[in-house]
Amino acid sequence: MKKTSIFLAIFLFLIVFVACSPNMDSNNTSNKTDPLPSWNTGATKSAIIDYVNDVTNSKSKDFIPVSDRIATFDNDGNLWSEQPAYFQLFFAIDRLKQLAPEHPEWRTEQPFKAVLENDMDELAKQGEHGLIELIMATHSGNSEEEFRADVIDWINSAKHPTKKVGFDKLVYQPMLELLHYLRANDFKTYVVSGGGVDFMRAFVCEIYGIPAEQIIGSRIKTRFDYNNGDCRIIRLPELEFIDDKDGKPLAIQKIIGKKPVFASGNSDGDLQMMQWTASNEHKSFMLYLHHTDAKREWAYDRESHIGRLDKGLDEANEKGWAVIDMKKDWKVIYPFQITKK
């Protein structure tokens, strides 16, 4: 694997969640006749609704049988925010500090020293190797159950550095509505993310209404431990699979075994998933989220180190794929902005 891909991959491995109150899916339609009430009227919203109406109409030439209605969603920057860094990195940093008392050697060893001294410039200087070290030190060595409990503890207490709310409050309300709308039309919704699959599964299922078996992500290696009836799956300090770029269609084929008809993403890391979906014999829908709202969220695209959208934006424009202009297309960004109304 090239150095640059590893670097991007590690960043992508550091994903997050975003969230809101439970049962969002069943309560998110303030307007009973509008399936996407947090979306402004416009070309993007119309295109989504027209597509769903068309492919679910049994009299349409574009009708898609229920078993083929596979919809795949990237997570970071697509279902929740991803700035100023993938939220999974905040988990790694907090976890390292929590484990530090058992590791006095970290006070003098990089990249741990940089993290413990809150020296983010130094951490950045440690590059991909430093990030891998940080991830391995904080995401392995325990069982799947223990890791899950650690993530849940963290999500229940950590706050975003500038938004000052729990990371799980930073999910996108319009995307929750879109997930719900697709499921109401018998689409099977999947997360297909560069983030860690076990990190996500610990808390996103309820938020997104997506069960564990429909969450696909990056993984580290694991080992099955059996000791007289006591079974554990132990997390090992080695990357197994990076679910980004080419990895996305490959993972979709391996795990789902069907080509999606609907794909939603926000970066060049999602481009191959879009291309794969666009090649479906069924009528398909490709949806890019363009971060254009510096005031309510963040504005970034071609030059960003996180969630870069460059080639993907060109290809979307060229091929006529739908592009969400966040500033223009979304009435609200986060669920807590709705409850304030």
Next chain:
Amino acid sequence: MKKTSIFLAIFLFLIVFVACSPNMDSNNTSNKTDPLPSWNTGATKSAIIDYVNDVTNSKSKDFIPVSDRIATFDNDGNLWSEQPAYFQLFFAIDRLKQLAPEHPEWRTEQPFKAVLENDMDELAKQGEHGLIELIMATHSGNSEEEFRADVIDWINSAKHPTKKVGFDKLVYQPMLELLHYLRANDFKTYVVSGGGVDFMRAFVCEIYGIPAEQIIGSRIKTRFDYNNGDCRIIRLPELEFIDDKDGKPLAIQKIIGKKPVFASGNSDGDLQMMQWTASNEHKSFMLYLHHTDAKREWAYDRESHIGRLDKGLDEANEKGWAVIDMKKDWKVIYPFQITKK
């Protein structure tokens, strides 16, 4: 990986399907009041029905929520026969012969020479290396779609060497009924097999009533190919994952992310899946199929090279897991035996 594990793994990689008429699931209850009409009355059948009644009863202390009702089934020798060799090996042999005209060099190179000369003793002498060569030559080099079409062509024409029926006729009628019965009680049924996932997906979905995304198996590596809008996933001549022994609980955790409550298998290769299931906090059910019927199917267990059941049988007896005695517990073996009635 140890040589012996590779050898076993390759054998397991050579799996098969077995089958019967479409829509079996909806037509398999000759007795409306009996969910398992092809099972003889006895301890095994009663244990299955008692378990399902208990864990689906919302007033029971053992009640299991629908989202946790995960049932995993081994395939070869468990949902269909596996003798005298995993049926996927017959596909590999037939495919090699089909490809031979394009490969004159195979006439003098092993293991290809042995296969082309129908010299199974010589093929056996080629050992694990020969088997890997045979699998790689016949299962890679094309796209997922092309491979799928090849498997479908084969299954529609090939016949079992001694049973003289299509391999897809050699599925177990009692297991089709069990799959249907579990799904009728809101269990989500999965295949978790050492066989090749793409080989199975090509034809077992309709037979078992299990969608592609609930088929887990062994895999070779793949590559995403993009050429101006033409997308293909190309199959590469390298093993990626062997879904056997420890691999089964690991794959279940990676792909499903939930521990099964019901596990069904027939060999020592399923033992770790059984142990993992037995460690569920929910009440769980472990079911071994013991091949005891030399007349109607095959009889083999502790000494068999294919589908060996030795440690698993001891552990089942010790732990009180259910063991199907095929000769005693099953009224019929294959669906075509029912239609003859």
